[in-house]
Amino acid sequence: MNKSALSLNVREADGPRRVVALTGAMDWHTATQLREEGVRLLADSPHLVLDVSAVTFCDSSGLSVLVQLRRRAVGAGGSVVLTRVPGHLLRLLEISGLGPVFLGDGAGHPPEQDGPHGSR
Numbered sequence: 222m223n224k225s226a227l228s229l230n231v232r233e234a235d236g237p238r239r240v241v242a243l244t245g246a247m248d249w250h251t252a253t254q255l256r257e258e259g260v261r262l263l264a265d266s267p268h269l270v271l272d273v274s275a276v277t278f279c280d281s282s283g284l285s286v287l288v289q290l291r292r293r294a295v296g297a298g299g300s301v302v303l304t305r306v307p308g309h310l311l312r313l314l315e316i317s318g319l320g321p322v323f324l325g326d327g328a329g330h331p332p333e334q335d336g337p338h339g340s341r
Contacts (some may be wrong), residue, residue: 230242231274239270247286263299302323
């Protein structure tokens with residue numbers, strides 16, 4: 222059985238904000254890794270922008286970790302937003318009702334015309 226793989230790479234660091242590219246699957250196989258690396262990144266910066274353009278799969282475990290990371294960030298006065306969201310993940314966010322939470326400014330406000338979500 223092949224285990225899922227996920228990599229997180231910090232692409233940019235702009236003051237208190239980190240842009241992190243995720244590549245691979247966000248599922249129960251990678252949930253612990255995503256949570257641990259996300260917590261580590263939030264300790265360095267309370268604002269994360271996650272480029273999910275190369276995320277190939279996401280299940281409820283992946284969504285759960287995103288929600289946990291967002292709660293941690295908001296508790297520290299920060300935010301977690303997603304950018305460059307592929308169609309399969311966009312549908313999952315819309316179905317779960319999490320679209321407004323992750324696709325706006327991190328505070329639940331809808332994305333601006335040319336906002337952080339990039340091409341969807």
